[in-house]
Amino acid sequence: MLKVTGITKSFGDTSVLKGVDIEVHKGDVIAILGSSGSGKTTLLRCMNFLEKADGGELVFDNESFTLSHMRHKDIIRLRKKTGFVFQNYNLFRNKTALENVTIGLTVARKEDKKKAEEIGLKMLKKVGLEDRAHFYPNELSGGQQQRVAIARALATNPEVIFFDEPTSALDPELIGEVLEVMKELAKEGMTMVVVTHELNFAKNVANTIVFMEDGKILQKASSKEFFTDQKNDRIKEFLRMINNND
Amino acid sequence: MSERLIGILTDSFTKILIPGVKVTIPLTIISFSISLVIAVIMAMVQYANVPVLKQFARFYIWIVRGTPLLVQLFVIFFGLPSLGILLNPFPAAIIVFSLNTGAYDAENIRAAIEAVPKGQIEAGYSVGLSYMQIMFHIVLPQALRTAFPPLSNSLISLVKDTSLAANITVVEMFMATQRIVARTYEPLWLYIEVALIYLIFCTVLTKVQSVCEKRLRALD
Ligand SMILES: Nc1ncnc2c1ncn2[C@@H]1O[C@H](COP(=O)(O)OP(=O)(O)OP(=O)(O)O)[C@@H](O)[C@H]1O
Ligand SMILES: [Mg+2]
Numbered sequence: 498m499l500k501v502t503g504i505t506k507s508f509g510d511t512s513v514l515k516g517v518d519i520e521v522h523k524g525d526v527i528a529i530l531g532s533s534g535s536g537k538t539t540l541l542r543c544m545n546f547l548e549k550a551d552g553g554e555l556v557f558d559n560e561s562f563t564l565s566h567m568r569h570k571d572i573i574r575l576r577k578k579t580g581f582v583f584q585n586y587n588l589f590r591n592k593t594a595l596e597n598v599t600i601g602l603t604v605a606r607k608e609d610k611k612k613a614e615e616i617g618l619k620m621l622k623k624v625g626l627e628d629r630a631h632f633y634p635n636e637l638s639g640g641q642q643q644r645v646a647i648a649r650a651l652a653t654n655p656e657v658i659f660f661d662e663p664t665s666a667l668d669p670e671l672i673g674e675v676l677e678v679m680k681e682l683a684k685e686g687m688t689m690v691v692v693t694h695e696l697n698f699a700k701n702v703a704n705t706i707v708f709m710e711d712g713k714i715l716q717k718a719s720s721k722e723f724f725t726d727q728k729n730d731r732i733k734e735f736l737r738m739i740n741n742n743d
Numbered sequence: 744m745s746e747r748l749i750g751i752l753t754d755s756f757t758k759i760l761i762p763g764v765k766v767t768i769p770l771t772i773i774s775f776s777i778s779l780v781i782a783v784i785m786a787m788v789q790y791a792n793v794p795v796l797k798q799f800a801r802f803y804i805w806i807v808r809g810t811p812l813l814v815q816l817f818v819i820f821f822g823l824p825s826l827g828i829l830l831n832p833f834p835a836a837i838i839v840f841s842l843n844t845g846a847y848d849a850e851n852i853r854a855a856i857e858a859v860p861k862g863q864i865e866a867g868y869s870v871g872l873s874y875m876q877i878m879f880h881i882v883l884p885q886a887l888r889t890a891f892p893p894l895s896n897s898l899i900s901l902v903k904d905t906s907l908a909a910n911i912t913v914v915e916m917f918m919a920t921q922r923i924v925a926r927t928y929e930p931l932w933l934y935i936e937v938a939l940i941y942l943i944f945c946t947v948l949t950k951v952q953s954v955c956e957k958r959l960r961a962l963d
Contacts, residue, residue: 649870
């Protein structure tokens with residue numbers, strides 16, 4: 498469904514992505530792991546054109562694109578097939594939870610308002626926040642905001658949703674509710690690419706693990722292989738470190 | 744205070760208030776509305792870095808903020824006729840006040856737009872919105888809320904500044920007062936009277952402003 502090859506990206510003199518390939522099939526849940534600064538966020542942002550990659554190819558639904566020369570129209574069109582969940586939620590502060598969820602339908606896709614609201618409420622129900630539909634983001638907890646953000650990403654029925662550390666900004670007691678929602682989505686067959694430090698989520702929900710190191714993919718493996726039969730010393734060390742922090 | 748003076752002051756009160764309601768207030772409201780449109784456009788072309796238009800905006804703001812309002816009024820009303828452009832006093836005043844207030848508010852709005860977190864814009868892109876849609880549905884509403892206090896202040900300044908239009912023969916409150924003074928020779932009390940009416944206008948606006956600000960703050 499979605500395949501990128503040879504993504505490169507530099508910020509000034511620092512090369513952040515040094516040729517990354519990643520392929521996403523329908524129904525995949527891919528967890529991207531790696532230490533801080535390894536380029537995980539940048540990779541996700543390049544795949545959604547929030548950052549312009551310097552090089553690389555992208556194939557989306559059998560259409561090919563050169564990442565460094567994307568046409569504006571294609572960017573908008575491709576973005577409409579994807580959703581993005583940010584580390585710090587980024588809910589629209591001037592919109593209620595429901596409006597946050599429906600704006601992609603009513604404004605971006607010019608869909609009927611009544612129908613959009615129906616979909617919006619259904620999505621909010623899915624993340625357990627139907628009763629908060631008319632609350633503003635500042636009236637919601639971090640966990641609730643992130644769940645609204647997931648509902649917002651879901652509303653437009655995307656082919657894939659990118660998550661950039663969706664639980665990293667949350668208090669520990671709020672992480673569970675967000676992970677629960679994501680787990681539910683995975684069960685329903687939603688295609689997801691998730692940058693995360695939550696090893697349990699990666700182990701139990703993801704089918705594929707991508708481990709990034711210094712702007713490259715150090716290892717790509719099935720989740721079972723990755724966690725139970727890890728041969729790479731560097732990754733073993735990484736897993737040990739995270740487990741000790743818990 | 745003599746009975747004659749009290750008579751003059753009560754009589755003049757409505758005579759000042761009527762041009763206040765009929766001229767000062769419309770002059771303020773119309774100019775302020777136009778100035779907001781100008782300000783939003785000037786702020787946006789700068790924020791979006793639109794070539795040429797951005798330089799034009801900088802130039803316009805530079806000229807307007809660097810020259811006295813009174814001089815601007817004179818250039819437009821007394822100066823332009825030399826080029827064959829004759830304007831009535833009221834429209835001339837509207838043009839000058841709109842351009843003047845617009846230049847100051849453009850800077851206020853630009854600062855407020857720049858204060859909207861980048862994440863809001865990226866979230867807009869992520870749900871498929873275009874740049875313009877993000878501007879109108881996300882960034883500007885938030886920026887106008889942030890800019891509300893400085894914008895209210897500029898509205899209040901404008902109410903007072905409209906008195907300068909007396910110099911280009913607009914019969915607003917201050918001009919009306921000057922005419923009564925010329926008839927009655929009571930400058931002290933009549934000018935205090937018109938000052939009080941301006942004070943009432945501004946006090947009402949200040950109250951409205953603080954109520955609105957409280958409401959807006961509840962949304963933050
Ligand atoms: N806008 C930017 N300008 C300059 N450098 C940047 C920018 N964004 C990221 N970088 C640099 O790129 C490198 C990779 O950043 P990135 O955010 O992709 O890492 P990450 O793997 O997501 O890390 P983390 O786990 O801390 O989120 C870092 O060294 C970072 O300093
Ligand atoms: Mg990151």
